[in-house]
Amino acid sequence: MSSVLVILESKNDHVTRISLEALAAAATLAETLGLRLNAALVGAPTDLVFNTIQGKAPHTVYAVQHEKLHAYTSDGYTEACAQLIQSTKPAYVVFPHTYQVRDFAPRLATRFGQVLISDVTGIEPGPAFTRQLFQGKLNSTWRATAFGEGNPCFLSVQAGAFRADLHIPGETILETFEPSLDTLAIRTTPGEPFRAAAQTVDLASAPILVSVGRGIKEQANLPIVEELAAALGAELAASRPICDAGWLPMERQVGSSGQTVAPKLYIAIGISGAIQHLVGMKGSQCIVAINKDENAPIFEVANYGIVGDLFDIVPALTTALNARAR
Amino acid sequence: MKIIVAIKQVPERDARIRIDAAGKWIDLQDIEVALNESDAYALEEALQLKEAQGGEVVAISVGPERAGQTIREALAKGADRGIHVEVSDPDALTNLDSLAIARLLASAIRDEQPDLVLTGLQSDDLGFGQTGVILAELLGIPHATLILKTEVTSTGIRVLRELEDGWFQHIDMPTPALLTIQSGTNKLRYATLMGIKRAKMKELRAVTADLASVAPVLVRDRVTLPSKQRTTEILTGTPAEAAQKLVDKLQAEARVL
Numbered sequence A: 001m002s003s004v005l006v007i008l009e010s011k012n013d014h015v016t017r018i019s020l021e022a023l024a025a026a027a028t029l030a031e032t033l034g035l036r037l038n039a040a041l042v043g044a045p046t047d048l049v050f051n052t053i054q055g056k057a058p059h060t061v062y063a064v065q066h067e068k069l070h071a072y073t074s075d076g077y078t079e080a081c082a083q084l085i086q087s088t089k090p091a092y093v094v095f096p097h098t099y100q101v102r103d104f105a106p107r108l109a110t111r112f113g114q115v116l117i118s119d120v121t122g123i124e125p126g127p128a129f130t131r132q133l134f135q136g137k138l139n140s141t142w143r144a145t146a147f148g149e150g151n152p153c154f155l156s157v158q159a160g161a162f163r164a165d166l167h168i169p170g171e172t173i174l175e176t177f178e179p180s181l182d183t184l185a186i187r188t189t190p191g192e193p194f195r196a197a198a199q200t201v202d203l204a205s206a207p208i209l210v211s212v213g214r215g216i217k218e219q220a221n222l223p224i225v226e227e228l229a230a231a232l233g234a235e236l237a238a239s240r241p242i243c244d245a246g247w248l249p250m251e252r253q254v255g256s257s258g259q260t261v262a263p264k265l266y267i268a269i270g271i272s273g274a275i276q277h278l279v280g281m282k283g284s285q286c287i288v289a290i291n292k293d294e295n296a297p298i299f300e301v302a303n304y305g306i307v308g309d310l311f312d313i314v315p316a317l318t319t320a321l322n323a324r325a326r
Numbered sequence B: 001m002k003i004i005v006a007i008k009q010v011p012e013r014d015a016r017i018r019i020d021a022a023g024k025w026i027d028l029q030d031i032e033v034a035l036n037e038s039d040a041y042a043l044e045e046a047l048q049l050k051e052a053q054g055g056e057v058v059a060i061s062v063g064p065e066r067a068g069q070t071i072r073e074a075l076a077k078g079a080d081r082g083i084h085v086e087v088s089d090p091d092a093l094t095n096l097d098s099l100a101i102a103r104l105l106a107s108a109i110r111d112e113q114p115d116l117v118l119t120g121l122q123s124d125d126l127g128f129g130q131t132g133v134i135l136a137e138l139l140g141i142p143h144a145t146l147i148l149k150t151e152v153t154s155t156g157i158r159v160l161r162e163l164e165d166g167w168f169q170h171i172d173m174p175t176p177a178l179l180t181i182q183s184g185t186n187k188l189r190y191a192t193l194m195g196i197k198r199a200k201m202k203e204l205r206a207v208t209a210d211l212a213s214v215a216p217v218l219v220r221d222r223v224t225l226p227s228k229q230r231t232t233e234i235l236t237g238t239p240a241e242a243a244q245k246l247v248d249k250l251q252a253e254a255r256v257l
C-alpha cells in the first residue's frame, strides 16, 4: 500500500511541536488520498519519543539508526532518508520546515529528481500546496507534476500552519531501519551547538513589548520608540535587521532566530511581518501594527492597525498615552 | 581562491506588487528591481575572502536581459567577472523551478572548478531557500546553510552556522564546498565611481540557457492575495485621532492597559 511518510524531529526525548504539526498535515493528506501514514525518526530515538507518537495515527514508525547519524550532517541524513524512501516507497514525504530540514531536504529531493515544496501553509484538493511568496505579501499554489510511488513528492510545512493536537487512534508499530552507511564518507565535521552570551533582558516575561523594524530607517530615530516604550512601561524589542545592524542588541530580537514572546500587548512599528518574525510573536494576546503599507502581512495577525507614517503616529501615540497617565 | 557567487535580481523590497492578468505571477512591467538581499551578503563575503586570500570572484545569474544590470553592479563592487545565463522568454523564466535554475547554474559553472560557491540563503520573491543546496548536490560538493561567518583553514573552510532560537554551531569542511549566506552578517560596501567605471571593462559572458534540458517538475497554479487570520480593526483619522482611538480601544475593549 502506498504511503505518506513524515520525517519527524525530536529534542530532549520529545517529538518537537512543529513535527507534530507536520504529522497532522501528513495525516490529513493520507486520509484524503486513502494512503497509509508512516513516520520516521532519524538518529537515536528513545522509547520516550516513540511513546509521544504511539496512537497518534502512524501505522509504522521507523527508527532510523546508525552511529553515523548521532550528530546531524547533511551527508548522513540525505543518504539515510534516501535509503528509507527507496525501501518503503512512499508517494509523499512530509517534513517540518526547520533549519535542519532546509539544510538537507532539498538535497534529498534532488536525488529523486524532485523539488521540495518548502514552507507549505495549506493543502488543497488535488492535492495542491499553498505557500507564501514575497515574504508573505502573496500566496501561491503549487503542484508536483512528475512523481509517484518510490519517486515521491516532497514538502515541508511551516511552523504554526497546521494544528498539532491530532489524535487518530490506532496501533503503531515500531520498526528499526538500519541504513548502510558504513562506507559513506561524511564530508562535514559539525561542532557542538552553543549559545551566544547570557541574556540580560527577559523579553518573554515582559507584559508589554514595543517592537521596532526597518521602517525606523536610522538608529538616530530610535528615541521616538523609546519614548513610546517609556510611556507604556514596556520593554523594547526589534526585528532582525535592527539587531543585525547593531542598533539594538541581539537579545532584543523577536523571531525564529531570536526570542519567542507572547505578551499581553505587542506593538509592531515599521515591521512588515515576515513569517520568521511572526512565529516569534503571533501568540501575543493583543497585537497592534503601525505600518505605512496597508498590505503589509503584519496586518494579517494584528487586532488593531494604523496605516500611516510611523514618524507621525508614534509621537501622537506617546502623547495620547502620557495624557492618559496624568 | 576562486569563488563563484550566485546572485538573483528580484523586485525591490518596497516595490508595489500586483498580481498579473493570468493570476500566475506578478506584473513585472515598470517594477523596480534590486539584488536579492542575502545575495548581497554572499557577494560581500566573497569579496572579503578574496581580499584576504587573493583569487577571483565570479558573479553568475540566471535571468532576463535586465539581470545584466545586477551583474554589472556586482562587478562595480569588486567582482572580477560575470556570467549571465540569459532566459529571454519571460514565461519560460517564471516557470523554471529551483531544480531547473540549479541545473542551469551547475552547467555554467562546472568547468570553472571553483574552490567555493556562495549563494544567498533565500530569494526574496520565491523564497524556496533551496537553490544553493540543490546546486551543491548537482556539483557533488559538500554544503552548509545559514552561514554567518567563514574562516579559511589548512584543510578547507570553517563556518559559523545559525541554528534556531539563538543557538550556533561551527562546521569544518573541505573545499570545494557550497555555502548559503544569511543576511545581515557584514557591512555591505557601495560601488565607488571608480568601481563603476572599471566594471564596464570587465568580462560579462552571456550564455543562452538550454531550456530543453530543464523541464520543470513543479508547477505554480495560482498567485493570490493572502487572507486575513484575524479581523484587524484599522483605526483611521489624523495621527492624533487614530492614536487616541487606539488608546481607548486598548483600555476599554482589549483591556491590556
Ligand SMILES: Cc1cc2nc3c(=O)[nH]c(=O)nc-3n(C[C@H](O)[C@H](O)[C@H](O)COP(=O)(O)OP(=O)(O)OC[C@H]3O[C@@H](n4cnc5c(N)ncnc54)[C@H](O)[C@@H]3O)c2cc1C
Pocket: A135, A212, A213, A214, A215, A216, A238, A239, A240, A241, A242, A253, A254, A255, A256, A257, A258, A259, A269, A270, A271, A272, A273, A274, A275, A276, A277, A280, A290, A291, A292, A293, A296, A308, A309, A310, A311, B013, B121, B122, B146
Ligand atoms: C532563516 C531566517 C531567520 C530569520 N530570523 C528572523 C528573526 O528571528 N526575527 C526577525 O524579525 N526576522 C528574521 N528573519 C528576517 C525576516 O525574514 C525579515 O527579513 C525581517 O523580519 C524583516 O524585518 P522588518 O519587518 O523590520 O523589515 P522590512 O521587511 O523591510 O519591513 C519594513 C516595514 O516598515 C514599513 N515602513 C517603512 N517606512 C515606514 C514609515 N515611515 N512608517 C510606517 N511604516 C514604514 C514598510 O512598509 C515595511 O512593511 C529571518 C530570515 C531568515 C531567512
Ligand SMILES: Nc1ncnc2c1ncn2[C@@H]1O[C@H](COP(=O)(O)O)[C@@H](O)[C@H]1O
Pocket: B006, B007, B008, B009, B036, B038, B039, B060, B061, B062, B063, B098, B101, B118, B119, B120, B121, B122, B123, B124, B126, B127, B128, B129, B130, B131, B132
Ligand atoms: N535565477 C537565479 N540566478 C542566480 N542565483 C539564483 C537564482 N535563483 C536563486 N538563486 C540563488 O539561490 C538562492 C536561494 O534562492 P531560493 O531557493 O529561490 O530561495 C538565492 O539567494 C540566490 O543566491
